[in-house]
Amino acid sequence: MTGGGDRAVMDTVQQRLAFLSTQPFTWRSRPGPRRRRRPPLSASRATVTACVLSPDAVAERRVRVTVCGGGSFGSAMAFLLGSNGYPVTLLVRREAVAECINAERRNPRYFPADGDIRFPEAVRATTDVAEALRDCDLCVHAIPVQSSRAFFEQQLLPHWRPGTPILSTAKGIEAGTGQFLYEVLESLQPSHLSPLPTAFLSGPSFADEMLRQLPTAAVVAARDATLRRALAEMLSSSVFKVFRSSDVVGVEVSGAVKNVIAVAAGISEGLGLGMNATAALVTRGCSEMRRLARRLGARSVTLAGLSGVGDTFMTCFGAQSRNRTFGFRLGRGEPLTHILETSAQTAEGVHTARALVRRIGELYPGYQPRRLEMTFPVLLSVADVLEGGVEPRQRLTDWMRMPSGSEN
Numbered sequence: 001m002t003g004g005g006d007r008a009v010m011d012t013v014q015q016r017l018a019f020l021s022t023q024p025f026t027w028r029s030r031p032g033p034r035r036r037r038r039p040p041l042s043a044s045r046a047t048v049t050a051c052v053l054s055p056d057a058v059a060e061r062r063v064r065v066t067v068c069g070g071g072s073f074g075s076a077m078a079f080l081l082g083s084n085g086y087p088v089t090l091l092v093r094r095e096a097v098a099e100c101i102n103a104e105r106r107n108p109r110y111f112p113a114d115g116d117i118r119f120p121e122a123v124r125a126t127t128d129v130a131e132a133l134r135d136c137d138l139c140v141h142a143i144p145v146q147s148s149r150a151f152f153e154q155q156l157l158p159h160w161r162p163g164t165p166i167l168s169t170a171k172g173i174e175a176g177t178g179q180f181l182y183e184v185l186e187s188l189q190p191s192h193l194s195p196l197p198t199a200f201l202s203g204p205s206f207a208d209e210m211l212r213q214l215p216t217a218a219v220v221a222a223r224d225a226t227l228r229r230a231l232a233e234m235l236s237s238s239v240f241k242v243f244r245s246s247d248v249v250g251v252e253v254s255g256a257v258k259n260v261i262a263v264a265a266g267i268s269e270g271l272g273l274g275m276n277a278t279a280a281l282v283t284r285g286c287s288e289m290r291r292l293a294r295r296l297g298a299r300s301v302t303l304a305g306l307s308g309v310g311d312t313f314m315t316c317f318g319a320q321s322r323n324r325t326f327g328f329r330l331g332r333g334e335p336l337t338h339i340l341e342t343s344a345q346t347a348e349g350v351h352t353a354r355a356l357v358r359r360i361g362e363l364y365p366g367y368q369p370r371r372l373e374m375t376f377p378v379l380l381s382v383a384d385v386l387e388g389g390v391e392p393r394q395r396l397t398d399w400m401r402m403p404s405g406s407e408n
């Protein structure tokens with residue numbers, strides 16, 4: 001900027017900034033047409049309970065946390081909450097893993113062998129579910145979706161103290177019922193006890209990067225405002241930024257569906273179709289995610305947020321994603337059974353893709369199969385490929401030939 005006019009503009013800007021910096025900041029909502037907010041469909045059915053995590057207990061680090069599931073994300077959650085000063089019990093399945101965590105302060109399977117990452121002293125491990133849940137004030141659930149119902153029914157609920165909040169981190173749909181995890185939890189509401197206070201954590205958060213304390217942002221969703229505020233405070237740190245949301249449906253549906261889109265992205269890359277094709281599939285996959293989630297009552301803003309496009313971008317383009325890697329191997333021509341046999345960790349998108357077929361069918365009862373295929377081409381194609389009925393390249397060719405109308 002060298003001209004006199006530009007300098008005058010700069011002076012005005014500087015004066016304005018100087019003026020603003022002397023003014024106290026107050027938020028005023030702009031007058032405008034009143035918007036009617038549509039509540040998530042199932043919100044009306046949900047029972048909101050008082051939060052038992054008191055601000056004092058949170059601030060004084062007196063909340064005793066039990067993390068259920070000693071896999072990669074359970075370990076990352078125990079590490080995060082332990083580093084934030086909360087006493088954490090990590091429930092694992094194998095005695096040898098518990099012993100190693102207690103003796104060496106590392107999870108032998110999920111911590112890099114050559115690294116110096118160690119659990120803080122506040123974390124201890126056990127295989128005894130009764131012991132793990134005895135004095136628990138907050139239960140963090142980090143067990144894959146397909147094992148969750150059995151875990152809740154057979155292990156957690158018999159030892160659960162009424163009122164103890166459950167923070168779920170699992171992302172997917174239960175294959176047998178077509179239910180998202182928030183619906184599984186709703187269906188388990190124990191009638192003889194007080195209702196389960198539930199919350200859900202989602203967003204672009206590779207466990208490995210959290211263990212290495214790389215900056216991460218996520219969203220915690222709960223219908224109870226006090227609960228989500230308490231959880232956000234407990235989880236927040238200088239490397240973990242937590243946003244809050246009341247849109248449980250949006251956070252849960254997007255967290256599950258993004259895994260299926262990541263399988264599609266992996267297939268595209270495995271086939272060597274190039275970035276144009278992959279970006280197109282991911283973008284259209286996001287449209288389908290939005291369509292489905294809105295149908296279930298989610299808010300669009302959630303789908304554009306961390307649990308929606310944020311996690312979708314990371315999982316579709318991050319090389320370490322298990323869902324993307326699964327798709328990549330499929331695209332390279334490896335047989336499905338071989339990939340399943342040799343995958344050590346959970347790729348939730350595989351079961352979720354199949355469960356989505358059923359769920360989409362239920363949500364659009366009047367639609368003929370062809371119309372459904374036109375409405376959800378990416379999501380249904382992944383399921384078709386996983387069922388083995390169609391070659392991935394053929395499916396893409398079919399999609400390219402489909403009529404394309406307005407972009408929505």
Ligand SMILES: NC(=O)c1ccc[n+]([C@@H]2O[C@H](COP(=O)([O-])OP(=O)(O)OC[C@H]3O[C@@H](n4cnc5c(N)ncnc54)[C@H](O)[C@@H]3O)[C@@H](O)[C@H]2O)c1
Pocket residue numbers: 068069070071072073074092093142143144145147150151169170171172205206207208344345346348
């Ligand atoms: N890994 C990540 O980066 C990440 C990030 C965010 C969310 N998640 C979600 O967290 C969930 C767990 O994923 P993960 O990455 O930890 O998977 P993982 O495969 O690394 O570990 C799963 C763990 O669950 C345990 N488990 C399975 N069934 C069990 C049962 N019935 N009882 C007790 N323990 C059982 C296994 O022993 C294993 O330790 C998934 O839904 C995933 O989508 C993962």
Ligand SMILES: O=P(O)(O)OC[C@H](O)CO
Pocket residue numbers: 171203204205206259262311314315320321322323324346347348
């Ligand atoms: O490795 P993935 O594909 O299971 O993705 C992990 C997390 O969901 C990313 O937020």
